[in-house]
Every structure is written in C-alpha cells, then in structure tokens.
Amino acid sequence: MVDQVRVSATAEKVNARLQRRYAVEKRFRFYGIASIVVALSFLAILLFSIISQGHTAFMQAEMRLSVTFDPSVIDPDGGRQKAVLSSADYTALVRNALLARFPEAEDRLARREMIALISQGADLELRKMVMGDPSLIGTTRDVWLPAAASVDQLRKGHMSRDADKGGQFTQRQLGWIDALESSGNLSSRFNKWLFTSGDSRQPELAGLWGAVVGSFYSLLVTVTLSFPLGVATAIYLEEFSTRNRWTDLIEVNINNLAAVPSIVFGLLGLEIFLNVFNLPRSAPLVGGLALTLVSLPTIIIASRVALKAVPPWIREAALGLGASRLQMVMHHVLPLAMPGILTGTIIGMARAVGESAPLLMIGMVAFIVDVPASPLDPSTALPVQIYLWAASPERAFVERTSAAIIVLLCFLAVMNATAIFLRKKFERRW
Amino acid sequence: MPIASEAFLQQSGRAMTGTSKVTAKDVNVYYGDKHALKAVSLDIRANEVTALIGPSGCGKSTFLRCLNRMNDLIEGARVTGLITLDGDDIYDYSLDVVQLRARIGMVFQKPNPFPKSIFDNVAYGPRIHGLAQSSADLEEIVVSSLQRAGLYEEVKDRLSEPGTGLSGGQQQRLCIARAIAVSPEVILMDEPCSALDPIATAKVEELIDELRENYTIVIVTHSMQQAARVSQRTAFFHLGELVEFGDTEQIFTNPQQKLTQGYITGRFG
Amino acid sequence: MPIASEAFLQQSGRAMTGTSKVTAKDVNVYYGDKHALKAVSLDIRANEVTALIGPSGCGKSTFLRCLNRMNDLIEGARVTGLITLDGDDIYDYSLDVVQLRARIGMVFQKPNPFPKSIFDNVAYGPRIHGLAQSSADLEEIVVSSLQRAGLYEEVKDRLSEPGTGLSGGQQQRLCIARAIAVSPEVILMDEPCSALDPIATAKVEELIDELRENYTIVIVTHSMQQAARVSQRTAFFHLGELVEFGDTEQIFTNPQQKLTQGYITGRFG
Amino acid sequence: RDQIRIVGSSTVYPFATAVAEQFGKTSGFKTPVVESTGTGGGLKLFCAGADENSPDITNASRRIKQSEIDACAANGVKDVSEIVIGYDGIVIAKAKSGKPLALSREQIFKAIAKTIPQGGKLVANPYKKWSDIDPALPKDDIVVFGPASNHGTRDALVELVMDEACDKFPEIKALSGDSKKVACEAVREDGAFVEVSENYTVTLQKLTALPYAVGILSYSYLDQNGDKIQGATVDGQAATYENIAVSKYPLSRPLFFYVKKGHVGVIPGVKEYIAEFTSDKAWGKDGYLSAKGLIASPDAQRKEEAAKSKELPNVKL
Amino acid sequence: MQFSILLVVLLLLSAVGFRMGRGRALQVGGPKARALHSLPSYYGYYVALWCGIPAVFLIAIWLSCEPFILQGIVVGALPADAKSLPSAQLSLLMNEVRQLGSSGDYQHASGAIASTAAEQYRNLRNMSFGAMAVISLAMAILGCVLGVRYIRPDLRARNKVEGVVKIFLIASSTVAIFTTIGIVLSLLFESLRFFRMISPVDFLFGLDWSPQMAMRSDQVGSSGAFGAVPLFAGTLLISLIAMVVAVPIGLLSAIYMAEYAHPNFRSVAKPLLEVLAGIPTVVYGFFAVLTVAPFLRDAGAAVGFSIASESALATGIVMGIMIIPFISSLSDDVITAVPDSLRQGAYGLGATRSETIKQVVIPAALPGIIGGVLLAVSRAIGETMIVVMAAGLSAHLTANPFEAVTTVTVQIVTLLVGDQEFDSPKTLSAFALGLVLFLVTLVLNVVALNVVRKYREKYD
Ligand SMILES: Nc1ncnc2c1ncn2[C@@H]1O[C@H](COP(=O)(O)OP(=O)(O)OP(=O)(O)O)[C@@H](O)[C@H]1O
Ligand SMILES: Nc1ncnc2c1ncn2[C@@H]1O[C@H](COP(=O)(O)OP(=O)(O)OP(=O)(O)O)[C@@H](O)[C@H]1O
Ligand SMILES: [Mg+2]
Ligand SMILES: [Mg+2]
Ligand SMILES: O=P([O-])([O-])[O-]
Secondary structure: OHHHHHHHHHHHHHHHHHHHHHHHHHHHHHHHHHHHHHHHHHHHHHHHHHHHHHHHHHEEEEEEEEEEOOHHHHOOOOOOOHHHHHHOOHHHHHHHHHHHHOOOOOOHHHHHHHHOOEOOOHHHHHHHHHHHOHHHOOOEEEEEEEEOHHHHHHHOOOOOOOHHHOOOOOHHHHHHHHHHHHOOOEEEEEOHHHHHOOOOOOHHHOOOHHHHHHHHHHHHHHHHHHHHHHHHHHHHHHHHOOOOHHHHHHHHHHHHHHHOOHHHHHHHHHHHHHHHOOOOOOOHHHHHHHHHHHHHHHHHHHHHHHHHHOOHHHHHHHHHOOOOHHHHHHHHHHHHHHHHHHHHHHHHHHHHHHOOHHHHHOOOOOEOOOOOOOOOOOOOOHHHHHHHHHHOOOOHHHHHHHHHHHHHHHHHHHHHHHHHHHHHHHOOOO | OHHHHHHHHHHHHHHHHOOEEEEEEEEEEEEOOEEEEEEEEEEEEOOOEEEEEOOOOOOHHHHHHHHOOHHHHOOOEEEEEEEEEOOEEOOOOOOOHHHHHHHEEEEOOOOOOOOOEHHHHHHHHHHHHOOOOOHHHHHHHHHHHHHHOOOHHHHHHHOOOEHHHOOHHHHHHHHHHHHHOOOOOEEEEEOOOOOOOHHHHHHHHHHHHHHOOOOEEEEEOOOHHHHHHHOOEEEEEEOOEEEEEEEHHHHHHOOOOHHHHHHHOOOOO | OHHHHHHHHHHHHHHHHOOEEEEEEEEEEEEOOEEEEEEEEEEEEOOOEEEEEOOOOOOHHHHHHHHOOHHHHOOOEEEEEEEEEOOEEOOOOOOOHHHHHHHEEEEOOOOOOOOOEHHHHHHHHHHHHOOOOOHHHHHHHHHHHHHHOOOHHHHHHHOOOEHHHOOHHHHHHHHHHHHHOOOOOEEEEEOOOOOOOHHHHHHHHHHHHHHOOOOEEEEEOOOHHHHHHHOOEEEEEEOOEEEEEEEHHHHHHOOOOHHHHHHHOOOOO | OOOOEEEEOOOOHHHHHHHHHHHHHHHOOOOOEEOOOOHHHHHHHHOOOOOOOOOOEEEEOOOOOHHHHHHHHHOOOOOEEEEEEEEEEEEEEEEOOOOOOEEOHHHHHHHHEOEEEEOOEEEEOOOOEHHHHOOOOOOOEOOEEEEOOOOHHHHHHHHHHHHHHHOOOHHHHOOOHHHHHHHHHOEOOOOOEEEEOOOHHHHHHHHHHOOOOEEEEEHHHHHHOOOOEEEOEEOOEOOOHHHHHOOOOOOEEEEEEEEEHHHEOOEOOHHHHHHHHOOHHHHOOOOHHHHOOOEOOOHHHHHHHHHHHHHOOOOOO | OHHHHHHHHHHHHHHHHHHHHHHHHHHHOOHHHOOOOOOHHHHHHHHHHHHHHHHHHHHHHHHHHHHHHHHHHHHHHOOHHHHOOOHHHHHHHHHHHHHHHHHOOOOOOOOHHHHHHHHHHHHHHHHHHHHHHHHHHHHHHHHHHHHHHHOOOOOOHHHHHHHHHHHHHHHHHOHHHHHHHHHHHHHHHHHHHHHHHOOHHHHHHOOOEEOOEOOOOOOOOEOOEEOOHHHHHHHHHHHHHHHHHHHHHHHHHHHHHHHHOOHHHHHHHHHHHHHHHHOOHHHHHHHHHHHHHHHHHHHHHHOOOOOOOOEHHHHHHHHHHHHHHHHHHHHHHHHHHOOHHHHHHHHHOOOOHHHHHHHHHHHHHHHHHHHHHHHHHHHHHHOOHHHHHHOOOOOOOOOOOOOEOOOHHHHHHHHHOOOOOOOOHHHHHHHHHHHHHHHHHHHHHHHHHHHHHHHHHHHO
8 A cells, every 4th residue: 555655656756747758759859850851951952053053054055157168268179188178277167157247347356256256166066067068168058056155154144244243245245146146046055065075175065975985984894893793702702601711801801992982992093003004094994993993892792782681591492402502603592682783783883983083093084075985095984074174164164064963963863763673673572 | 177167257257346457348459450459358456467378479468568558659550449547548648658658567578678787777767757856766766676676686786787787587677677666556577587597487476476466467478387376367368369367276277268278288379 | 018119129120230221320510619419320211201300409400401411501510420321421522412412302391492483493403413305304304293292283284483472382392392303312301391281281291101102201390290190210319319219100109218208298398 | 095195284284275175176186185284293294204105295384494304314305395385474363352452573472482581580471461561452361372383383483573572672682592592482381372283273263262362373364264353463564465465564474385206206196286286276366275365476486486396496495 | 806806716616615515525424414423514614614714814924925025026126226225215216116016007107227126016916916816726725625535424524613613703702802902002102102201200290281392403392391280180170070960960860760750751761861872972072162162151251250162161061961871871770770679668668759769779779870970980081072172272270160171182182183293202192191091991990890790799
C-alpha cells in the first residue's frame, strides 16, 4: 500500500513535466525538418541560379546579311583551287556586305564600329560555305551570320544600352542594331556553335564539343582500365583470397585511395605519367589514367558489395556440383552481381566525369580549339572547360559557363538514372 | 483430475470479476493485412505473475506490446478493442502514452542496457520523468532499484562503468532495475531469460517472484517449466487466438483444450 | 534385448570389414582453435543410406563436408586424418578436388537452385564436366535425372522456367536431380528435408529410398524418425565425437551407449 | 608531334590564341596549343631544351635577357629569332565600380615597394591605405594584384616604374650595387601586393570581385573589358590606344615572340603560323589583333619585322 | 596501322590455337572424351594462351627497347662530325630524324645528314617491325605447336588456364598498392628536393608564404618565403566553416530521415539530398563565385560588415553544402545501425522520441558519427575546385571568416598550372604541400575508418 502512494506520485510527477517535454520534442522535430529544407533549398537555389543564368546561352543572335561572293575577292584567277579558296580574304566579303547594308558608314571609325557588330568569326562561316560549295562564287545570298557577342548580350539584356552603365555601343551602333532588329535581320537562333565547335576566344563561336569529346576519350580510357581492374580486384578479394596480411594491406590501400584528395592523383599523374613516362601533356589518355585511379576504389568497393550480396548458397551449390572456383564465379556469381557492379561502375564514371582537379595538374587546362581526334591529342574536358569559361572575363562566357554546367549535369543525370534503372530492374531478393 | 478442474473453473470465474489491474477486451491486432491477434479478452490481476505461452509466432509478444502501446511504434500495426489500466482506456486519445509507459514498464528478450554507465542506465527513467528532486534523491532511487533487482551487491563498486560490460544475466537484471526505477505499476517481460544461462535464469526467476509483491507482472516465455515455476496464471495462445487462460497449476495439470494439452506435452511447437 | 545387441555387434563387426565406399579414419577438424570433430572413424558402405544424427553443433555437417572437401572453402578450417573414396585418399595432393566433387554430389539443407531455368539447373553439372557430347545427349541426361528425382512429370512443360519458381519440395527434388545428373557415386545430404513440409518430406524420403539402389547416400538429419525411416546405418555424434555407429534398427532399439539412449529418447538435444 | 606548342607571356596570350585559332581554322594544320606561363616562365621552358617536347615559340612582353640567351645556348637552343609584334601599355586597373585613380609613378612605388625611405632610413612599407600615401587618393586599403616574377610585365613594371621612381628618393639614389637594386625593385610581401603567376584573367576576375583592388595588367585587357574595368592615369596620362602608340603613356613597351629555329621545318606549321601572325590581316592597323587590343607597330617597323620573319636571323641584344 | 594488323593476326592465331587445342583434346580424349581431365575447350584456351602470351610479352619488351637500340644504331652511323655534336644538338637532330623517318617525307629536311639518317632510321624501323612481327608470329606458332603437343588426357588444362586467370586477378589487386606507392614516391621525391633547398622547419612552422621567387639572377623577386602556416590556417578556417554548416544540417537531416520521416518522404528527400553529392565541385565553385559570394558581400554591406568577395565564409559555406549529403548519408547509416532494442528500451521507459534520440541513439552512434565527420573533414581539406575558384590567392594569417584566405590546394594548383620549373623551390613546394595534404588526409582516413569499423563491429 505504501507503494500505491508512490505509484500515483510517479504518474503525477510525469504529468507535471509532460508539456515541457513535448515542446522539446516538437522543437527537435522542427530542427530536423528545417535542416532538410535548408539543404534542399540550397540545391534548389543552385539549380535555379544555374538554369536561369544558362538557358539563354542556347540561343544566340545572328544577323542576316546579303553576301555577294565576289569572285575577284575569293578567286581572282578563277582556278577554284582549294588552297586559293582556303586562304581568301573572307573578312572582306563580310565587310562589303555590311557596307552594302549600311552605306552611311564611310569613315574609318564608322567602319570599325560597324565591323564590331558582327562576329570576328563570320568570315569562317563564309569560308566553310564556299569550300563546301564553290559554285556559290559569283552569287549573292542571304546568309545568317553570328553577331558579335556584345550584340548578343545587349539583346539578352545582360548589357546596358547606356554607355554610362557599362554599355559598349555608340549611338550610331545602337541605331544600326535597332534597324537590323526591326527589319527582322537580327534575331535569336539556336546556338549551334555551342554543340559543334571547340573552344574559342570569341564567345559567340565557343563550343563544348571539344570538351565533350575530350571527356569522352578520357572516360573511354578510364572505363577500359578501371572496369576490368576493379572487377578483377573485387573478385580476387571476395572470391579467391583468404583474409591475411596481404589482403588486409590491399584493403587498407583501397579504402584510403577512396578518400585521397583527387588533386593528389593529379600530382601523381604529373610526376609519373608526364615526367617519368613522358606521356604527352594535356592528353585525354593521361587524364583518363588519372581518372582511373580516382574511380578505381569506387568501382572496387561497389563490386565487392555486389559480390557479397550474392548469397553463399549459390556458391556452395556450384562447388558442390564440382565447379571450380573460377567456373563458380564466371557462371554464377559474376552474372548475378553484374547489375550491382555496373551500377557501381556507372557511379564511379559519373564521379570521374565531374572531376577536374587532377586534370588541371596534367595540363588539360590549355586553350585548345581543335576537337581532339584521338586520346593522344591535346584536349580539355567538360568540367575543365567550365572552369576555364568561369575564369574568362567576357560577359558572354557567364551564360555559357552555366550552359556548360547544364550540359554536364544532364550527362550526370543520364548516367545516374541509368544506374538507378539498372539497380531497380535487376534488383534481386533472395 | 476433474476436481482440480472444477476448482480451477471457480477460481477462474472469480478472477474474471476480481481486482484486475489490466483488462483486454476483444483485442485484435493487424500488421498491415496480417491478422496477428484475434479477439483476445484477458484480464491481469494486480500483484500476480501472468505468463503468456504458445508456439512461436502465436502473438504473445504482440499482445504484450499492446499493453504499453509499444505497437504504436510499428508501422502498419493496427489495434482494435479495449484495453484498460485501472479502468482507464489506454488507447484513449486523452491518455498520454509517455505517462502510460512510465506506469507500465517493460523488460525485453535481449538485455538492452544503454551504452552508458550502470548508474546512468538506472537513473535514465527517473531523470527524464523528473522523479528525483535532487541528486541525492536520484542516487537513492538508483541504489534502491539496484537492490530490489538483486544487483546492487555485485555492481556497487563500479556504478560508473558501462552497463554493457556486465554479463548477460547481470545486464538483464540491470534492465529490470532500470524498469523499476520509475516505479511502474505493471512490468511486462518478453522472454526475459531466453538469452540467459540456467544460473542467471534462476536468479531472474527468483527476482520476479520477489517483485510480485509490489508489481503486477506479465511475462512471455517459451519454456513451460518457467511458466509453471514463476506464474500464478497462464494464458495459452495459438495462431493469434487465446486458446486457454487460467490458473497455472490447472493449465499444466489439467488443460481444458486439446490444443493446450498437445502443446504442453510437447506434441507440437 | 541382449540378443539383438549381440547380433548388432556381429553385424557391426562385419560391416567394418565389408565393401566400404568411403572410409574415414581418425578424422579431426579444427575451425581455427575450435576442435569441431574429434578422431572420428567411420566407414560408409556402398548402396546404403547412412544417417548422421546428433544434437545441434555436434559436428554432423562438419563431417559431411569433409567427405567432399567442402571444408576447404571455410577459412581457418583444418582437417587431419585419412578419408578415402574407393581406397584413394581424397586429401591427396594429386587428387583434383573438382573431380572429387563430381564423384561425391551434395544436396543442401535449404533448397538452392540456381537462378536459371529448370533445364539449365540440371544441365549445369553435365556441362561443366563435359558429360554430354551433343545437345540431344544433354537433354536425355536432364530428363532422366528429373525422372529419377521424381520431378519430371511435374515440370516437363516448363523446363525453361526458372527453378526458383518451384515450391520448396520441388526445389529440393530439383537439387537432387541436379546432383544426380553428374552421375556421382556418393550423394551427401545435409538435412535435406528440414525446410520442407511433411508431404514434400515424404516424397523426398521415398526418393532417397529409390536412389539407394544406384548410389551411396549419407544423410544428416535432425529427425530421428527420419533416420529410422530412410537409413540402414546410423552414426550418432555428440560434441564432435562419434558416440555410436551401427545398424539403424539396433541404434534405435538397443543403443549401446547411455548418451545415445538419452538422445533418442529425447532426454536432451 | 604535328602540333605547334606555344608558351609564354600572358600579355601576348590573347593575341597568340587569336592567331592560333585563325591559323587552325584556315591553314589545314592543327591548331597550336598556347599556354600562358608568363614571359619568364615561357623563356625558361623554351630554353630548357631543343627536343621535340620543348615549345617551338615563346611569347614575351619584354625583351629576352642575355642571361636567358645564355641559358638557351647552354641547353642546345642556339638559334633563336625575335619578332616584335606590336606595342602594349601596362595598365593600373580597377573595377569600374571603384573610385578612379590618378597616380604618379612615385605613388605607385610607394604603394608596392617593400621598403620606403623615411627619415633617411629605409623602413618596411608603412602604407596601408592609398590615402596614407596622398590624402587626395581614396581611403581604400592597398590591395594590388600584380604579376609575379615569371611575367615580363613584372620586369617592365620594375624598369618603367620602380627603377624610375626610386631615383627620385635621395636616400635610394645614394645607394649603389645590390642594395640599391633591392631597394628599388623589391616588392612588398605583407599581403598588399598579391602576386599572380598564372594569367591576367585571374587578376581580372579578382578586380571585378573586389572593387577597391587594383590590378596591374596589360592594355588589351582594359581594351577588351572596358565595361568592367577602368585604367588609372599615370603621371597625368590616360592609358589609351593613341597615348600608348605614341609612347606618351609612360608605361609603354613592345611585345615579342621568339622562335626556336631548330624547330622550323621540323615541326609542321611553324613557318605558316609565323606568316599568319605577321600578315596585315592579323597585326595590321585594321587587323583582327588590333580589335583584340594590340597596338600595331608603325608601318615601317611592321614591314621590317615581316621581312625578318622570313629570314629568322638570330636575336642580338 | 601495321601494328594493329599484327595484333589482329595474333588474335586470329590464338583463335586457331584454341580450335587446334580443342580438336587435339577431343582426339586424344578417347571415346566421348571421357578420359580427359578437363573440358575440351580448356585445352583450347590452354593452347591459345601458349600462343598469345609469349608473343605479347615479346612485343611489349621489343617495343620498350626498340627506340634506344634504333637510336644507338642511327647515331653510330652518323658522320663523325655529326656524331661529335653536343648532346642537345644531337638530340634535336635525332628528333628531326625520327620526325622525318616517321613521315617519310624528306622535303623539309634540314640537311643531307638528316635525310640520310632519316632514311636509315626509316629502314631500320621497318626492319625492326618486320623482325618483331616475324619473331612474334613465329613464337605464337611455336607456342601453338608446343601447346598442342603438351596435350594429354591427364593434362590439367583447366587448372593451368585458371592459374593464369588467377595471376591476372592477383596482379589487378596490386594496382591499389602500386598507386599508393606511386603517390608516396612521386610526392616524396620532389619534396626531398624541396627540403634540400628549404628547411622543413621553415616550411612547416614559417608564418610567411611568398613563393614567387626571382627567376633570374638579375631579377629581384619576392623573398621566397615558404612558411606554410598561413595555408594550413586558411585550409582549416574554410574547413571549419564548412563543418559548421554541414555537421548540424547533415546530422539533423539524417536524424530526421532515420527516425521521423515517413518512408514516402524519405524515398523522395534522400535521393534529392544525394543529388547534392553528385554535383561536380567545379559547379559549386562557380556557384560560390557567382551567387554566394556576391550575395554575402551585399548582405554584409547592408548591415555594415565588409565581407571580401573571396571570403573564407562564402567558400566555406559552399563547401559545407557540398559536404552535407556526405555527413547525412554516413550518419544515416550509423544511426540506422543502432539496434532497435536500445530504442525500445528507452521508449519502454516512457522516453519521448527526441529524448530517445538525443540520449540513447546518438550517444550509441557517436563513434560512427565522429568517424563520418572525420572523413568529411578530410574531404574538405582536400577539396580543390571550390577553393581554387572561390578562395583567395594571398596568404593571410587570419581567423576572420570575412577575409580572404588561401588554402593548400589553391597553392598547389597556382604553382603547377602555367610555368613549371622543376629546379625551383617554387614548383617543388607544390609537391611538399601535396605530401602534407596526403599525409594529413591519410591519417584522418585511417583514424576515421578504424573508428567506423570498430563501431560497425560492435553492432553487427
Ligand atoms: N512488425 C511486424 N510486421 C508484420 N508482422 C509481424 C510483425 N511483428 C510480428 N508479426 C507477425 O505477427 C505474428 C505474431 O508475432 P509475435 O511476435 O507476437 O509472435 P510471438 O508469439 O512473440 O513469437 P515468438 O515466440 O517467436 O517471439 C507472427 O506471425 C509475426 O510474423
Ligand atoms: N565456419 C565455422 N567456423 C567456426 N566454427 C564453426 C564453423 N562451422 C561450424 N563451426 C562449429 O563447429 C561445430 C560443429 O558444427 P556443425 O555445423 O558441424 O554442427 P551440426 O552438427 O551440423 O549442427 P546443426 O545440427 O546445427 O547443423 C559447432 O560448434 C559450430 O559452432
Ligand atoms: Mg515474441
Ligand atoms: Mg549442420
Ligand atoms: O606578359 P607577361 O605575362 O610576361 O607579363
């Protein structure tokens, strides 16, 4: 009975504090939600800022000019020789076409201002046209040519018309731009350079294709090396070796490599691949080698997890039938683990695609215009191109950087979606 | 032994109307689609040990966990029917589950001391419920709980060492001490000895017998011998149904149901 | 029944010198420091079913796995002593373990079909051992194995469906079919029925009885009834030692050892 | 190797890349790889060897030094020719959003020198804010992003500003030899002068980010980024095309590139690249380089240099 | 081109070897190949390996020796005056010779010597290739024949083939070790050269960092102070800010996900959080420069703080964002690994959820969480792109998060992008910094992995 008293006392004391405890509970719960909201809003802000800055880069101002392919400029002696056609002064054609459009530009300054409206690479477009179809010579055509990046930026509202606010155009130029605009000769069209050409000093001509191909070659090297090496290592550790000092050493190494800063792999690449083995600088081959080292631990660890997930009785069944270990692995374990291994590999590759620090170390930051034709040609990679463009002073590169990021993120999204799809599709419950 | 059987029926009849601490009426439990407990009605009398027995998966733990609403924590678990503690519906909206669990303590199958010192393990309940006014108060509660759990002598010199360092039997007694430190009215025990060796089991059984004086105890056990040894009343579950319920002696000597008989003679389970 | 006992001794004596397929002499197995099997000597006669019984952890599986060297796969496992198959030391360096396992097939406790079609499950062994010259050959082997395992009628229309889609009992028979498809001389079975329901168990037991004509069978079982039903000879293990070995009938009716008697009357284990 | 490798000056970098791009797109050769390493760094790489892996051309924003010619020769690079490609001015730039500066060379010296004569002694540079130097200057912290020692612009800065300015301090004028050299040419290291060793886009980036910061870079960057940065006047002269062309702006200097003659004819395209660079289309008064901010040399000099570019005589100091 | 043809031929030969081996095995295997030890195809692989491996080894060795031998012969055949040229010029000449020889176009040759030598070089190279092709093919064929002849019914072909595969597996697994050795050697070698010029004490404890030394003797550069303390301090400051952002947000998110969230919410929010981990760091760098830094600067200006555009704060915050998913997923793992029995114990005593979490779950999970945080710290210390793009260049020794600081990785990149002089302490110091970075992260990783592993073992 004594206890009976104490018991009700307990209930009372508990009651007395309940409200406070529930308030704490609520607050704690709120912190949790708030953290997730904060983290996700960071993500939202990041994506929003990049998409809002980058989407404009997919369109770009072009100018329609009626260009006379004057034979006396292109091919004075009419031989139609490739060399002659190739080295002709196409800039003159552009200039003449502009002059024809705006005959009022007479003095040198006016002509300079006029020329400044069109891309410095416009002549290359004409050259490409003529080289492709010499019969154009002598004709006059309406041609859409890229406008100067500054015109593009002005139209997108990234640049003020007001010279006091950083505007770069004179009143005369603004007049011309408006005239072109209102006559429908200046409009935004799909930015094909972004997806077909390499880097350029001219923002309006700068493209990602070189970087994409460079990334592709690097990745090719990475996949061909790290996939077999990673899977072989995982198989050895999981299926063949017994735990001993040697495998412990390997394991410690793998775990550490997984956490070594990637720039250290760059230093390794610089010292070993470039300085010792004398491989070419800036080459996707070397980049791929460095990225192999970056992604190898990921692949090994994922493959081991996938192999571990194959239930042991599959192994027992195979061995019990007289399969050798290798047969057991090749016929049963590996096929069952393959979806997991592939998923891990894709995730490792996604990591490699986004990696740039080691590439800086091995010279893949050079300004490279040509689209690489082999893994030995100098090249950049997508993330490095982003880095380069982010550091480029021209205003027009800001949106292009964002556009490049969008492209990179799309690649990564596709890769990760593939990985998720694989995992979902082949998910197995034993 | 038909006489004993009659005696049981009388006893049992009395029990049903006696001073019951906890009553369950038509309790059903569903885990998602699975109907795990089917229309169980049962009353548990104060200051007695009630044993729940039955083959694995028959719903003993499920029933036990209904009594202090631990089933609330399981996703998809749904409880219908009425369970009262001292006449109050414990599933009532106005009843606070934290308070309920302070009144109905629980000891689990596997000893689960917190990764804290022995002292803090026992002090945990009183602390969160604010049962001690001062640290001296708290110490008194801890010591007396350990004493009542028969553990004090063994650990008094190392109260600040981690509770996880004790042996299995000691850990289980620590968990019992932890449970009684909040002075609950009812203690639920889910196979408290199944992870223990025979000697530790004997100690815990002895303890249960002592605790009966002050607490109402419900114990789930797999061992019929244990049920026979420690409990006053026994409920036999099978496939989610309460097959038979009555005085322990009667259940073991003169079961009324074929199923019960089959189980206690070891023919299945 | 002293007479029976004497008869047994005679029988037993004869057995030791009879046509034994597999003999174990003074076999010890260690898992790291743990001495799991202690000086076991035993001979297994051709075209008989030998049952291994004993309480959990006594080393039955360990012994069984010595016979086809599946213990090689366990890290830290060490085997000493002599085991011969038709007189050849199976732990001899020159003996190819893969070939050994083709000669001594194994069926496991939990049915473990490969996640492949029924056909491929059975065909796997013949394929890796090159037992079939042509695909017609292979098909014949598969069909006859399934027939002998008593499964053919049930699955003949869905040979290309996954083996994992069968019921537990069917899966176990599939595993037996898979084992006999490589025409082993000995089949080891480790509690092949423990995951099956009574009807499936009966089928498998029946099958074992039939297989005995062509194969030598060693079976581990927890159920004494099963041992009594299917085996001709029984070995009783306890704590890693072979306590008693002899004709099944004798072991169950007239055990020579106290321990054996205790076990088969259910006093422990 | 079938691709030209160019290193060197970050001042010349925008021009070299423009030419390289044009060359790559029109000549049928691969586009040369241009790296911006600074004049000194470029010459170092250029002179490191004559083999295939060494660069073919290095750009320079100052003349090669005798010590560098010697280093080249020591490494087997005996035949090096020099082409003057045009002119440039060193610009003291600031973000457009910052307060404009009008500086004298003396003030620049005071802002960046390591030691300053005060009371007859050389003391560690005490100036923290521009207004400490001259109350007329803004009250901003002195933060100068300037070229590191691998840059020709640094050497030019030393020559054109610091060596000139330090003669105005009698305390330093009195010194001689190494101690004078150090007093004149050492740059402060207390964080106010940040050395940039990569390229000027870094400086440019920092300037736009930090409105009070000052950057030392070349005229073409001002020309191309007039919307973002402004140049300070030096000794009353503004950094404009015209002022630099006629050397009215005190910090004017010529720009060069150096060719490894051993590579001409060996590495495909070197000759053609030089021809492209020295064509009027490129470096002429209306050429595409002038649009990039290169200040064209006078016609006569261009003619002379173009002729030189065919012969490629060895450089003579 | 020719080379790939050779490889294809070798491959074809191996295929032929495979067929021969199989055929031979079937032939000697008796009726139904019953007598064979292994499957016939293993005899095929056996012969194919005999055919392929020696030939490939030969080619590898040949190709690595060929340039030196060819060079020796060509130089040996040069006229005496050319031979006595200084080595640099000789190498240039050889360079040209190789160039010309490979293209086969002598028009642009600098002289008769070069073109003759190039001609010779070309011939030699063709000869060498021919010889290599012939010998390797001969070896392949010989291997085939030998392999076939070795075939007997009792030949353990499968074991042999599997032995080769196993060697490949073991070799693969050593790549990780060689990578570590490679890292250590490459860093150590250059660092030692650096420490021969600059004392390690000055490097590790010096307070001034000003690595842009004079390039020429006639130049006055900066003093070349290589005291790395400001870099370490900057790295720590930024990492600290990152942790201040990431640890609470990551940990609380993980707790919410693991203990409170409805599975539906979890299945959406968790992958979304992990998206943060998948974004390349260069993107974060751009985000820091373009969005976060200006925002902070303006916000600071609005309340009267002057916040540098490259403030450690902006960089640290963005780095923290990057690290959030890292912390949250590691903590999530650890928290879900805490056995339910502990939670039940607390609930059974009448604890609320938050009390259970704070007083039972987190203390139990703490070692694992600490391990995870240590891993995250090591990640922050080694992170490069964000700081390269968003942190400062100048080495300020300050603890003020509003100022710009520089970090170890920023300096490594600045020192190694652009000019590299491997004889100047300036370039070499990057390797010393890399070594410090490697060692620090190594220690952190080893400690963290051990803590986490111990923890896992406790509850597994
Ligand atoms: N969380 C759950 N979700 C779904 N089903 C559950 C859950 N917990 C228990 N069950 C099912 O409910 C039935 C009763 O389970 P319960 O744990 O109460 O059995 P038990 O009698 O305690 O058995 P044991 O002696 O094995 O502890 C079983 O069939 C079980 O599978
Ligand atoms: N891989 C192993 N490592 C260490 N010890 C083991 C291992 N496998 C079995 N043992 C031990 O060896 C002893 C014999 O095990 P075994 O599996 O042979 O017993 P069993 O008779 O088959 O028991 P059960 O009936 O439970 O299957 C047991 O004590 C077991 O704990
Ligand atoms: Mg239970
Ligand atoms: Mg067993
Ligand atoms: O032009 P510089 O880079 O050498 O200053």
